[in-house]
Amino acid sequence: MSENKKYNYPKQLSIFRFLLNAESIRKNPIPFHKRYFDQFGDSFSLKIGKTKHVILSRDNEVAEYILQKHHKNFQKSELQTKFISKYLGHGLLTVNGDFWLKQRRLIQPAFHKQKMNQLVQNMQQTIISELKDLPEEKEVASFPIMNQLAFNVVAKSLFHISIEEEMSRLKIIIHEVQNFLIKEIRLPYKAFWFKLSGQVKKHQKLALETDVIIGKIIEERKNSEEQHNDLLDMLLETRYEDTGEAMSTQQLIDEIKILFIAGHETTANALTFILHLLGNHPEIQQKVFDEIIQIESETDDVVEQLQKMNYINAVINESMRLYPPAWITDRENIDDDELLGYKIKGKTLIGVSFYELHRNPKYWDKPEEFNPERFLGEQKKESYKYFYPFGAGPRMCIGLGFAMYEMSLALSHIIKKYHVKSQHKEMQINPLITLKPVGATVIFSKR
Template sequence: MERVEARPVPGAPQGGQGPGAVPEADLTALHTVTTGTVLRNRKRILKNPLPFHRENFERHGHTFRVQIGLGSPVVFTRHPDLIRHILQKNHRGYSKSTLQTRDLAKYIGHGILTSEGKFWKRHRRLIQPAFHKEKLEGLLGLMFQTIRAELASLPEGREFDVFPHMSDLAFQVVARSLFSAGDLRRDMRRLQQITQDNQEMLIREMRQPYLVWWFRLTGRIRRHLSLSADARSLLDTIISKRVASGQEKHDLLDMLLAARYEDGTPMTRAQLIDEVMVLFTAGHETTANALSFALHLLACNPEVQDKAAAQARSLDWERTPPMALLQGLPLVRQCVEEAMRLYPPVYVIDRVSLREETLGGQRFPKGTTWLLSVVELHRLPQLWEEADAFRPERFASENPRRPSEHFYPFGAGPRMCIGNNFAMYEMVLALGWMLHQFQINTPVRSLEIQPLISLKPGQVPLSLIPRP
C-alpha cells in the first residue's frame, strides 16, 4: 500500500498555478512501456499500481502505451480530450473490457455493470426508472433511519478506524433500501463477507494474470465461485419469501419486481439476482470509500469542517423531511464532491476499441484496451486550481468556474453509474448528520490507499467529540 498525503499528495503534479489549457493530444511519438519494465515492477504493481502509473505519466506525458507479450496493447491516458472522446463523443466505438464482462461477471453475474451491447441497453432501460429522483425520494426516510441507527454505535472520545463503520453503514443502507426488513442482518453480514472475499480474489487475477493457471489448478477460483453460488442462493431465498408474502414494501426490490420490458414481461429470477448482486457490489463499497476519505479530509481541514458543521447544525433534523435536509446542505455536498475529486472511488475506467481508429496522429488497432485514469485527470494542475488542495467551494453552484467537463466520479456518458443519485443522497445525509453531532479529529495527515475494484483507504483513524 502507498502512503498518500491528504494535502498535498507526494509525487503529484503540484497545482499552485491556475488552470490552463491542456495541449491537444499528439500521439505521434507515443512511448511504449515494455514487458520487461512491467515485470521488473510487478511486486509494486501488485501492491499498488498508481505510483507506477504516475511515474510513467510524468516521464512520458498524458498518454503512454504498455505492450505485454504479443497481445493487443494497453494504452493509459489522463488526457481530458481523449477521455471525453472515449466515454462520450464516440462511446459507441468502445465496449467494456473482459475485466468486467467476463472476470467480474463470473462472481456477480451479468447485470448492467458487467454486460454490454443490446443486452446492457435493454436492462439499463428496464432498471433506470427505479433510480429516478422522484422514486428515490420515497426511500429517503428509510435511508435516513438506517443511517442514524448505524451511526449511533460510533465510539466517542477515543481514536478508532472509521472505515469498517462506513462499510457497515453503506451495506446496511443498500440492504434496507432493497429489502426493508430489519431481520436480515446475519444474512447481510454473510453477503458482505462474500463480496469482500471475491473482490480480493479478482484483484489477484487482474494484477497477476500470469498466475491464473495456478489459481485454477489449486482450486482457489473454484472456491470463490462456490461463495458466489452461496450468495445467489441466499438472495433467492429472500426474494422468494417476499414474493410468497404478497406484501408490498415500496422498496427497491418491489420496484425491480414490478419492472417490465417493452413486451410486458418481467425479469427472470436469475437476472433479478444478478442485478441485486451488482447493487450490493457496486453500491456499498464506493460509498464507504468516499465517506471515509471525506471524513479524513474534513478532519485535516478544520476551517472547512466548522463551516459545514454550522450549516448542518442550522437545520432541524427531527422535523425536516430528508429531501429538505439535502437541499439545506450544499456545502456538505460540495465536500463530498471534492473528496471524490481527490480520491475518486472509480479511479480508472477501462474500454476496448471496437474498430481501428486514428487519434492524435497515431493509429490504434481494433481491440486496443484503454485505461482512463480518472484519479490522474482529477489532479491535473492545468485543469484544477490548487489541484491537490481540499477546496469544496470549487463545486459551489454560484462558482462561474464550477467544474463539470473533467469531473467523473461516477463515470460519464450513457454508461454513467445508474446509482449516482442514490449514493449522493446517502453520503450527504450521513456526513451532514455526523457533522451535526460531532467534531471530527484525526491524528494523521496521510492515509494508505488500496486501489482495488474501487479506490479504498486503509485505516482511517478518527476521534469524535460530541458538539455541545
C-alpha cells in the first residue's frame, strides 16, 4: 500500500510557498501562521522531502490530544531535544521518556506549594529592592527593568545570595545562545554553514562557561555548613527513589540552567505585557489597586495576601492569554496515530500555536479584547478549557506556582506605589523560544 493511501493530512501548504517566505518566517512566524490558518483552517500541514510531515494547529482538540489524552504516544521533538540540549544539557525541558519521568518525580517536591511558601519572603524582599528606584515621570523601556527583576528573583530564589558579576555574565550568555539557537531551528538549510563558520562551536563554548559558573556555586554550597532555604538546598536534598542517590553535579547544572532560563525570561516577558495592558486600561488598573488595598486591610501575612489576589490573578491570566510567553509547543508521535480523523505517520512533527489558540474566535468571545473577567466567576471554568500559558498534561511547567507568586507580588508592589501609563497602544512582539515584547515603554507616576 502506498504512503499516500495509508496516511492523510490536513490541507497542505506547498513547500515552495513556505521556502519563498522562509526568511520572513524566521524573523516572525506569527503573521504567516495567522495567514495560513485563515486560509486552510485551524490545522494545516507541510511535507518536507519525501517522508517528513509537519502539522501546525490552533485547534484545542489537537492540544488536548497530544498533551493530555494521548500524551504517551507523543514526545518532545528533536527541535527541543536535539537543538536545545546542545546548549542547555539534559534537563526536564529537553529529555523524553523514562529519564524525564525520573527527573520530574525527583524535582517536583521542591516546587510543591508548601515549599514555594517558604520562598515568598525572600522573593518579596528581592522585588522591593529591585523596584525601589523606578524612574518616575518619564518614558522608560519596561522590559529591561522587568528582565533585571525576574533574573534576580530567580537567582536569589535558587542561590539565595547571587554573585553580581557572575550572574550578569550568565544573563549575557543566555541571551546570545538563545538568539543563535533560533537561527539554527528556523534556518535548518544553513546548518552546514553554521558549523563550518565556527558559530556552533562558539555557542557551545559559551554554554560550557555557564556550566563552570553554576558548577562553582554548587560545589561551594556542598562544602558549606549553612542552610539557605533556597531551591539549590532543596535540589541538593533530593534523592532518587530507586537508588537513594542524589543528582550528579552535571545533572544539577543542567536542571538549574533550564530553571534559570524558563524561570526568568518567561516572567520578564509576561510582566512587560501586563504593564503595557494595564497602562492602556486605567479602569482595570484601578481595580487592581482597589484589590491590593482591600487585601492589605484584611491580613499582613504575605502568603495569605497572595491567596486572596483573585482579580490580580485574572489580570495575569488574561495577559498571558493574549501574550503567552511560551507561545508554541511541539510533539512527535512515536507510533502511527489518528488525529482529527486523519491517519498520521509516526514521527510527524505537530506544532500547537498557543498564541493563535488563545485568540481563536471559536473559543473566545472578542478574542483581541483585554478582559480579565474571563478568568473570574462562572467564566473562569470555561476559559481554562482553552488556556495553555504553562502547557498542559504531565509536562505542564513545573514552575507554575513560582511564576504566579512572583508576578502577583511584583504587580501588586508596582500598582500600589505607581500609576502606570503605556506610551503605545499596540504591542510589538518577537517570537523567539519565548514570546518577547519589543519596544514597550511606560511612565511610572507616584500615587
